Amino acid sequence: MTDAHALTDCASSLFPPTRVAGLQRAVDAVPRLGAAYGRDRNYDRGLGNDTTVSALSPYVRHRLITEHELVAAVIERHGVRAPEKFVQEVFWRTYWKGWLELRPQVWRDYVADVSRLVDDGEHPLPVDAGLRERYLAAIEGRTGIDGFDDWARDLVADGWLHNHVRMWFASIWIFTLRLPWQLGADFFLRHLLDGDPASNTLSWRWVAGLQTRGKTYLATAENIARYTDGRYRPRGLATTAEPLDGPPVPAATAAPEPRPLAPGRALLLLGEDDLHPESLPFAGVKVVGVVRPERGAPRGPGRAAGGVQAFQRGALVDAGRRASERYGCAESVIDEVRASELVALAHAHDVDRIVTAYAPTGYAADALEWARAEAAGDGIVIETVLRGWDARAWPQATRGFFPFTERIPGLLRDAGIGA
Numbered sequence: 001m002t003d004a005h006a007l008t009d010c011a012s013s014l015f016p017p018t019r020v021a022g023l024q025r026a027v028d029a030v031p032r033l034g035a036a037y038g039r040d041r042n043y044d045r046g047l048g049n050d051t052t053v054s055a056l057s058p059y060v061r062h063r064l065i066t067e068h069e070l071v072a073a074v075i076e077r078h079g080v081r082a083p084e085k086f087v088q089e090v091f092w093r094t095y096w097k098g099w100l101e102l103r104p105q106v107w108r109d110y111v112a113d114v115s116r117l118v119d120d121g122e123h124p125l126p127v128d129a130g131l132r133e134r135y136l137a138a139i140e141g142r143t144g145i146d147g148f149d150d151w152a153r154d155l156v157a158d159g160w161l162h163n164h165v166r167m168w169f170a171s172i173w174i175f176t177l178r179l180p181w182q183l184g185a186d187f188f189l190r191h192l193l194d195g196d197p198a199s200n201t202l203s204w205r206w207v208a209g210l211q212t213r214g215k216t217y218l219a220t221a222e223n224i225a226r227y228t229d230g231r232y233r234p235r236g237l238a239t240t241a242e243p244l245d246g247p248p249v250p251a252a253t254a255a256p257e258p259r260p261l262a263p264g265r266a267l268l269l270l271g272e273d274d275l276h277p278e279s280l281p282f283a284g285v286k287v288v289g290v291v292r293p294e295r296g297a298p299r300g301p302g303r304a305a306g307g308v309q310a311f312q313r314g315a316l317v318d319a320g321r322r323a324s325e326r327y328g329c330a331e332s333v334i335d336e337v338r339a340s341e342l343v344a345l346a347h348a349h350d351v352d353r354i355v356t357a358y359a360p361t362g363y364a365a366d367a368l369e370w371a372r373a374e375a376a377g378d379g380i381v382i383e384t385v386l387r388g389w390d391a392r393a394w395p396q397a398t399r400g401f402f403p404f405t406e407r408i409p410g411l412l413r414d415a416g417i418g419a
């Protein structure tokens, strides 16, 4: 039996949490990300030599590698047509982030739902005793469902799953095991190295039929057998997938607007959503110190898996070192993003402002918002800077992904890619 809460070092050896490791993986992957990716990407052949996908998500999610540089490298190698599918997949991330940014209530509802469903222990369990045993069987890989049990254990051990596996897993969780989707999303978010509030919450909602109203994703034994090269052929899967019921999708609110930073001295605060501070638009700002949180943002009411915490910590250390070098100043380490420590550091550096990357809707943004409100009371302003990539794309996430894809050529042009 797997201990679903075990601290695992395996994940960080598969995915060393540095920009250099991400770039190396990208260099190795780029030759495969043209037509071959479009043809084979739905096959799950694991993380070894036969892998059909890039397995770059832990790096892209934390922006150890930016979407811009990844897409530019792939187009430079293959031209615009052959990697169309890959480029679209990268834009799924951008689209989901934009979609949630325009509808933060969907995030707030998810957070409230998870809190309501679980107790307040360090490793929270469902409050409903009947649900608890079924939930434990699922996350510990004891359901007896071929494939599903291995995937639950793989997730805990590796911190990563192939996209098709994530779809099958979520579908079986919701429609065969009849477990609440929010608990599956929480399990994923706390164990995936790439765990991302937007991509995760909205993908689970999509499988459940809440995102594209009435349209669900049903995993079938035939599809699983085909795309796992016959490794798995589960029996007894649900044969229908009735969409779940939920509150109506809220209307889109306004997208955040990019505001250029005023010139002058400031501290630079690192945030785990954007760990390539070298390319953030800080023109005119004199960075006099780098502030690095020791710990990443929470991933749910319970503790994130050990491998996830190690990745978050390692990625922050890596970005802190690069930022100190880039801006020629020392780094200060704080426990987590909290106003009291930020205000003390601002005073120690004789500045009244702190600049940081815009944090998209999620746990990190929640923490930053609390710190910002409190620090303002002490006369310290926390200013965020939005990348052009996000500023141009997010306002387009008002409808479904397919209308959004029509914007991709224009977004690439505006980013100066493929010209």
Ligand SMILES: Cc1cc2nc3c(=O)[nH]c(=O)nc-3n(C[C@H](O)[C@H](O)[C@H](O)COP(=O)(O)OP(=O)(O)OC[C@H]3O[C@@H](n4cnc5c(N)ncnc54)[C@H](O)[C@@H]3O)c2cc1C
Pocket: 041, 053, 054, 055, 056, 057, 058, 060, 061, 089, 090, 091, 092, 093, 094, 096, 161, 162, 163, 164, 166, 167, 170, 188, 189, 192, 194, 195, 196, 197, 199, 200, 201, 203, 204, 207
């Ligand atoms: C139920 C479910 C939960 C998911 N949870 C997360 C999550 O927490 N974090 C996360 O990053 N992705 C999530 N995804 C999306 C997707 O599965 C992963 O991004 C992808 O599998 C990462 O593997 P890769 O790097 O090999 O992707 P590739 O196929 O090589 O794609 C390249 C890059 O494009 C982006 N990308 C690809 N597919 C998607 C997608 N469907 N949505 C968003 N971005 C995408 C990623 O940045 C990825 O690194 C989820 C999907 C499902 C169905």
